[in-house]
Amino acid sequence: MEDHNAIEITKQHLRGIFAAACTDHTAQKGEMRLNPRNLREAVVMTGLFPSKRLVDEFFEGGSNSTSVNLGRFLEVILENLAIDDDDDMKEPTVEDNLVELFHLFDEEGTGTMRIKDLRHLMMEVLTSDKTELSRAEFDEFLDYAKLEGDAEIDYKVLASNFMLNKPKPESIVIDK
Numbered sequence: 001m002e003d004h005n006a007i008e009i010t011k012q013h014l015r016g017i018f019a020a021a022c023t024d025h026t027a028q029k030g031e032m033r034l035n036p037r038n039l040r041e042a043v044v045m046t047g048l049f050p051s052k053r054l055v056d057e058f059f060e061g062g063s064n065s066t067s068v069n070l071g072r073f074l075e076v077i078l079e080n081l082a083i084d085d086d087d088d089m090k091e092p093t094v095e096d097n098l099v100e101l102f103h104l105f106d107e108e109g110t111g112t113m114r115i116k117d118l119r120h121l122m123m124e125v126l127t128s129d130k131t132e133l134s135r136a137e138f139d140e141f142l143d144y145a146k147l148e149g150d151a152e153i154d155y156k157v158l159a160s161n162f163m164l165n166k167p168k169p170e171s172i173v174i175d176k
Helices: 002-021 036-045 052-058 070-080 094-104 115-125 135-145 155-163
Strands: 032-034 112-114 152-154 173-175
Touching: 002 032, 002 036, 002 070, 032 036, 036 052, 036 070, 052 070, 094 155, 112 115, 115 135, 115 152, 135 155, 152 155
Parallel strands: none
Antiparallel strands: 112 152, 152 173
């Protein structure tokens, strides 16, 4: 019963976020709906990152709609917060965060990236002035992972293997 009450409180909070972000009142049965720009703002208010993958999730299911109603908003947000009637909220793991990060740079949504793109991501995008990754350090990373050339890698497997501290290049490399 206590878990059910927590979920209801969360849903109430999400309804408030939806209403605050909603500026469109459409003629579709007089219900409030979020356009894509307002949807991104609402997602941020929930504490989630409005990645392309997450925003696209709102529009899956064959609907040609360009806006999202409250029911769909609750469904997708609760799923991404990992909440249901049998489950508490769970924090994303380091592996989840790595995969989400790689996914942001996966323009085609293939689940893969080339080593040159991984190099760019790690050396230029993810480092600040204070924490520069040298070419030698990246090459050491490639040696550790037993990756070479410009192979195409499955970044979900890469993240999983590194969280296990056991790189297995035969399962990471898709195409050399």
